[in-house]
Amino acid sequence: MSAGQVHVTIAVNGEPVSAAVEPRLLLSDFIRHRARRTGTHVGCEHGICGACTVLVDGQPQRSCLVFAVQADGAEVTTVEGLAAPDEPLHPVQRAFHECHGMQCGFCTPGFLMSTVALLEERPHPTDEELVDALSGNLCRCTGYRNIVEAARLAERLCAEERVDG
């Protein structure tokens, strides 16, 4: 470990990832370059676009506005953590697929994580709450209508999943 580096361990989708990092390494870069989970997309890198949204200890956060050293010991969930490749899609992913809640797809991981976080906190959000939760994510293709529809379908699919257990 060279001078100035800090040893951190961050659980990414349940798997502990340890590395010696410079304090200036952003959590978004830790996730992509150290944990090698490239589903988290990096757009603006200054907290405007929301593409890099992940869950840190269950809370939605912009990973470009967190230094990896600040997340030492935290549990991070990325889009890969929603469903394993051999598993059925997460209901929120299914809803975005069915409603075609995307155009180019670059912003999609961020929208998925924001929607997952919203529905965890408020299983039946009002229109105001839903739009507030999604307003922190930008879609440069402007495909918002289908994204909002997808979030509404996700609400129903998540509720069904809870009933079916």
Next chain:
Amino acid sequence: MKPAQFDYQAPERLDELLELLADELTDVRVIAGGQSLVPMMNFRLAAPELLLDLRRIDELERLELGGGELVVGARVTQARLLRELERDGRWPVLAEAIRHIGHPQIRSRGTVCGSLAHHDPTAELPALAVALGARMTARSSAGTRQIPAEEFFTSYYENALAPGELLSEVAFPAWPAGRGWSFQEIARRRGDFALVGAVATVDRDGSGAAVAAARLVVFGAAERPLLLDEVDELLRGAAPDAERVEAVQRLVAETVTPVDDAHAGADYRRANAARLAAAAVERAWERSGGV
């Protein structure tokens, strides 16, 4: 878009952190949520030599509202305070203001004290601190002092903290039953900083037909949130009729010192600060009730 190099420490004890913060030869910055600081570092508008993280100092997690006043420690996030306020029901104007801060992804990490110390004059929380008469606690290796919110915000992105001082907590006075309130702002998009805004609170007297006390703050229209002391005199002792509300509107238009920037002109800010202030006073009166 990557920050410059810096050293990082996350001490476990507050006295340890204050010792490090007292180092006058190093450009030290404190980080809590980092939702304003990290973008500035990513742009290299800020390039501190040493970043001191509050994350391990448990005493800064303090969030108390049982004893009448509301005490918020330096690590308390905006989302945590909002949840607590929604459960409790008091300080509804503070809850409403927090809903206007950024987005859930920002509020889940951004702290109350961080936003206060950062002092963007168009931000919601500095205006609320002044409107509610909050008291800020500054800690340093030399001791502790209290600063009234009205004296804390000095100019754009400047506050009354001396080098080596940390804003360790903020205390909002008790919220009286029957207090009316209003929070108004204009922002270009949801979650943006306000172009201009106003916060008003009104308490009715025993008869229920007149104002006993009123406070009005406008923000985004000067170098800091402006408390208009004269509003209390203008409104006290009667119901705020059209004439009095108009007097408030004129007073605001004459007092504010907005500037032109890329987002809005000074005239626009002046006109809307006055309009929102009048609307805030009327709404706060409507919401107020007899005690």
